[in-house]
Amino acid sequence: MTAPLFLDGSPAAHDALRAAVAEVLAVLTATDERGPFPSAGPARLRETAQAIEPLPDDAEPLGEVLADVGRTVLANGARVTDPWCAAHLHPPTLLTAAAAELAIAATNQSMDSYDQAPMATYVEDRLVGRLNELIGLPATASGVLTSGGTASNLLGLLLARDHAAGGANLSGLPAGAGRWRILASAGAHVSVRQAAAVLGLGRDAVVAVGTDDDGRMDVAALDRTLDQLAQTGAVPIAVVGTAGTTDTGAVDPLAALADRAAACGAWFHVDAAVGSALVLSDRLKPLVAGLERADSITADLHKLWWQPIGASALLVRSAASLGSVREPADYLNRTEDDDVLNLVDRSLDTSRRFDALKILVSLRATGRRRLAGLVEHLVDLAALAGEAVRRRADLELLAPPQTVTVLFRCRPDGVDEDRLDALNVDVQRRLLTSGRAVVGRTRYRGRVALKLTFTNPLTSPDDVAALLAAVAAEASARVGVAA
Ligand SMILES: Cc1ncc(COP(=O)(O)O)c(C=O)c1O
Incomplete structure (x- = not known):
């Protein structure tokens, strides 16, 4: 008898999964005692990868495949659990979240429509609601999970674009869009410029505002920039604050930025990919005062919330603002099915993982x-x-x-x-x-x-x-x- 290939609910499939998980764990524990980075250089790693046959004609025993993968692949990884692996913002993961990943993969629900993810849909909505509550957004708030901070920033700035010109989502950019500007500090993440390019505004629509000695956006410089833009007829459509910049960890003066955005009718987006986690702590929350005034917020959960990649959220002050993303499809988020929530209505993705599950499981199992x-x-x-x-x-x-x-x-x-x-x-x-x-x-x-x-x-x-x-x-x- 051949081993089951799929999880069909049968005892044989459950036994096979249990055995496979045990083998994965054996390989993981065998490769866990290494330094932060492989000493083999890129040429050797490339050569080793080229020697792997990813698609043999016939099956190889799982134990052998995993043993080989452990030796050649996992042993040559960056090890984020090593204290000397300290370059980037991607963390070790909560082990409860890693374990819950198995349930996400095994059940493989897709978050685009209610008929593919019934309870999962409402669980993600509930999770997003809890994040909004923690930040202090009003009851009108909403949001959606994304694959990362880059995707969240893109969605946030898409909403800013559509706020600037209702209908840009249908008929494209209006004639005056060449004068639109997005103001972000010189320390803002590169994905802000990237988003401007994707949205048809061009990277150079992002104006870099100077920073003070601490790397925070300088409010006087922002005021000067706004004056200069007004004199040249340019239109600030968005002010982007960063709560925790990538290189200095600086938190922009968010309340002052919120005031400036409100005064000129611009969207206020906060990239809190890093800083969103500060709201967990009563002691640290004041560092991100003003976050609750944002129109949209990027909150990465695969940074200081210790989730496996990908786990991010785009949170919005008003659920209505997400309306410009909605594109009804006859097979999916049908207009007549208005009694159910289809999360594709909030998202740039169609098929999407049930990442909310690992987040919910691990946050509950750890506690705020x-x-x-x-x-x-x-x-x-x-x-x-x-x-x-x-x-x-x-x-x-x-x-x-x-x-x-x-x-x-x-x-x-x-x-x-x-x-x-x-x-x-x-x-x-x-x-x-x-x-x-x-x-x-x-x-x-x-x-x-x-x-x-x-x-x-x-x-x-x-x-x-x-x-x-x-x-x-x-x-x-x-x-x-x-x-
Ligand atoms: C401030 C900030 N925003 C956005 C991002 C992009 O996040 P992701 O890598 O999840 O796309 C990063 C990544 O480090 C970041 O530091």
């Missing part, structure tokens, strides 16, 4: 208080890392930590300013290619900067001190080599 403690730990860790950088003569803090990010560079004694960029590139690359540490590298105010992003609640102050010491030691070794 515990999650708040984890966010507070990471914010405290970033502050502590900032202090540690300040205390070291061989490191230079480039921006004060405000949420979970520390931006700095190596500055060993005796190295001229014009050699520092190359040195810092070299340090970051060597730590990465040797597999010792994944440290972020970006540019800040024209200079190469290193970045630690704390999303791993298991990271301790000792881990941070040791990582900073390793970065500084690498820089001093490079200076020794060059001398």
Whole structure:
């Protein structure tokens, strides 16, 4: 008898699933004791991948496939659970969320229509409602889950576009759209410019507003920009605030931005991909004061809410604003079926995963208080890392930590300013290619900067001190080599 291929509800299928899960777990635990990054370089990884046959003519035993995948694929991954894997904003996942992923995949409901996801539809709606309540949006609020912050920003800015000209969703951009501008800080995420391109406004419709010394949008600069736009006949259709920028973790002065957006009739979108998690904590929530005044909010749950990718939300102040997304289809969200909720009416996706399930399961199984403690730990860790950088003569803090990010560079004694960029590139690359540490590298105010992003609640102050010491030691070794 051949092994069941599908979950058909039979005992044989359940047994086969249980055995398959046990084999996956065996491989996962066997590959768990590694450093943060593989030391094999890109050429070797490519060669190893090319040697894999993804579609053999005949079946291979699952145990053998998984053993091979464990050795060649999983063992060569970035390991986000390692405290020295600290470059990016994607975190270790709550194990309860990872486990619930199995139920999502196994039941494979699609969130576009009620007749494909009956209870799931209302569960996502309930989850979104709870997020809105936590943020403090009014009862008119609504939202939808998306695959990530990029998708949420696109949807938020699409609503801004349609707010600027009712009917743009039907007949395209009006004649004056060439004068439309989106104002975002110079530290806003690249997906804002990308969204402007996708929406037909062009990337250059995004005006970068200057930031203060903390990397927050400078309100005086915003006022000047608005004046200049008015003088040239340009129309600000959206003000985008960022609650937790990618590189400095800065939170824009959201209430002031909300005032400016209201005064000029612009949509107020807040990219709280990072900062949305601060509302979990009574202590940290004041840092994002004004978030509740947004017309739309990007809240990533696969960042500081520790969900497996993808898990993000686009939240809106008024459910009616999502109306411009709705495109009825005779087979799907039929006009006559107005007694049911079809979430495709709120979404740019058609088929979509039931990601709300893993979120709901893991949030319930952790609890708000515990999650708040984890966010507070990471914010405290970033502050502590900032202090540690300040205390070291061989490191230079480039921006004060405000949420979970520390931006700095190596500055060993005796190295001229014009050699520092190359040195810092070299340090970051060597730590990465040797597999010792994944440290972020970006540019800040024209200079190469290193970045630690704390999303791993298991990271301790000792881990941070040791990582900073390793970065500084690498820089001093490079200076020794060059001398
Ligand atoms: C502030 C901010 N917004 C949006 C994004 C994009 O999110 P995603 O990677 O989930 O598309 C990021 C990613 O780091 C981010 O830092």
